[in-house]
Amino acid sequence: xxxxxxPLQGMSDIYAPEIYLxxxxxxxxxxxxxxxxxxxxxxPSLEKLSVFKRSIGDxxxxxxxxxxxxxxxxxxxxxxxxxxxxxxxxxxxxxxxxLNARVFYIAPMFRYERPxxxxxxxxxxxxxxxxxxxxxxxxxECIAMQKNLLDAWGLTGSKIQIxxxxxxxxxxxxxxxxxxxxxPFENExxxxxQRRIDENVLRVIDCKNESCGKIVDQIPSAIEFMSPASRDxxxxxxxxxxxxxxxxxxxxxxxxxxxxxVHTVWEIxxxxxxxxxxxxxxxxxxIALGKKGIPGVxxxxxxxxxxxxxxxxxxxxxxxxxxxxxxxxxxxxAALKENMKLARELRAKGIRCGMELEAKSMKAQMRKASxxxxxxxxxxxxxxxxxxxxxxxxxxxxxQQEISLEEFVRDA
Numbered sequence: 001x002x003x004x005x006x007p008l009q010g011m012s013d014i015y016a017p018e019i020y021l022x023x024x025x026x027x028x029x030x031x032x033x034x035x036x037x038x039x040x041x042x043x044p045s046l047e048k049l050s051v052f053k054r055s056i057g058d059x060x061x062x063x064x065x066x067x068x069x070x071x072x073x074x075x076x077x078x079x080x081x082x083x084x085x086x087x088x089x090x091x092x093x094x095x096x097x098x099l100n101a102r103v104f105y106i107a108p109m110f111r112y113e114r115p116x117x118x119x120x121x122x123x124x125x126x127x128x129x130x131x132x133x134x135x136x137x138x139x140x141e142c143i144a145m146q147k148n149l150l151d152a153w154g155l156t157g158s159k160i161q162i163x164x165x166x167x168x169x170x171x172x173x174x175x176x177x178x179x180x181x182x183x184p185f186e187n188e189x190x191x192x193x194q195r196r197i198d199e200n201v202l203r204v205i206d207c208k209n210e211s212c213g214k215i216v217d218q219i220p221s222a223i224e225f226m227s228p229a230s231r232d233x234x235x236x237x238x239x240x241x242x243x244x245x246x247x248x249x250x251x252x253x254x255x256x257x258x259x260x261x262v263h264t265v266w267e268i269x270x271x272x273x274x275x276x277x278x279x280x281x282x283x284x285x286x287i288a289l290g291k292k293g294i295p296g297v298x299x300x301x302x303x304x305x306x307x308x309x310x311x312x313x314x315x316x317x318x319x320x321x322x323x324x325x326x327x328x329x330x331x332x333x334a335a336l337k338e339n340m341k342l343a344r345e346l347r348a349k350g351i352r353c354g355m356e357l358e359a360k361s362m363k364a365q366m367r368k369a370s371x372x373x374x375x376x377x378x379x380x381x382x383x384x385x386x387x388x389x390x391x392x393x394x395x396x397x398x399x400q401q402e403i404s405l406e407e408f409v410r411d412a
Contacts, residue, residue, distance in 0.1 A: 020319075028153060032149045081109055083105050091294060099132070102131075125303065155313065160268050330355065
């Protein structure tokens with residue numbers, strides 16, 4: 001019977017006190033993005049399946065295995081598995097304005113995969129997209145902004161690894177070079193990687209299988225098959241970050257899995273997550289929607305993963321709980337009505353205020369005040385109403401005093 005009240009597997013209810021941590025993260029994210037000149041965008045959770053196939057790529061695991069898709073009419077639809085494709089779909093429809101935009105999103109995403117720690121079927125991401133032609137300084141600024149956000153949340157000490165997917169013209173020589181290098185070891189690769197050699201050879205590079213990793217260490221990196229211009233672009237990004245005192249490590253084995261990436265890709269880790277320390281990532285992309293190719297750079301951070309790191313650092317929702325506010329205790333029907341009026345005045349000032357909405361004993365009302373976490377209790381009965389005063393009790397100290405109602409409301 002208890003399962004009747006549980007959310008679907010891989011999905012969660014988010015409530016107090018954890019929700020206070022979520023609210024802190026959202027508020028600080030909006031503050032950081034505002035400082036960099038980004039505006040919020042909210043796209044639908046449901047899109048045409050083609051939006052993701054064209055942008056993420058038909059051969060990616062996300063499209064082939066992990067999307068919630070269905071066909072209720074002539075169009076196949078899908079719940080968004082990531083935020084970039086829908087964002088770019090929106091920006092592509094805004095003409096020239098959309099080709100030079102700075103937007104961010106905070107939204108739920110959906111992937112049908114085995115639920116595990118920090119990875120759910122409904123998960124939440126905060127992400128940004130800055131459209132515009134490839135520019136090493138824009139990539140460096142995006143990485144700096146992501147680092148600023150993690151620091152603002154309290155996740156200082158994160159580590160950044162960076163690499164490159166090269167220019168679009170590099171894709172063929174990179175794929176051919178890697179295939180040729182891997183063919184002698186093909187029978188030693190895992191089953192997935194044997195398939196990936198022909199389907200999406202770059203995914204062999206970041207396979208988590210230990211034996212595949214040893215083989216990858218023996219072959220040239222993807223960067224070695226790229227043009228001098230692509231390698232120079234990466235150098236410029238690293239130099240710009242160094243000028244901002246942001247330390248990064250170039251890791252040629254870092255391959256972001258989506259087909260739309262070009263040039264800079266990066267991943268951020270944090271030691272608080274233990275051995276599986278990947279926290280977030282991002283990169284430069286070029287997404288084709290119809291006849292348009294939309295270039296840009298962006299990143300995404302999973303809230304659930306970031307919260308695991310925050311909790312490991314001792315940062316919890318309780319630390320960001322709202323002020324306990326005021327609780328009004330009403331002794332009698334007249335006080336109950338007058339306290340309704342007082343509560344409205346206090347709430348209009350933005351003060352958290354609670355009260356019992358039916359006549360109950362003082363003992364019962366004080367118990368409820370205590371459970372609410374109120375800092376202050378205001379007690380009024382017939383005598384206090386007649387005198388225009390209130391008995392104000394400090395819940396932490398246990399002390400109380402009589403004060404004029406006018407003075408209390410003024411100073412509240």
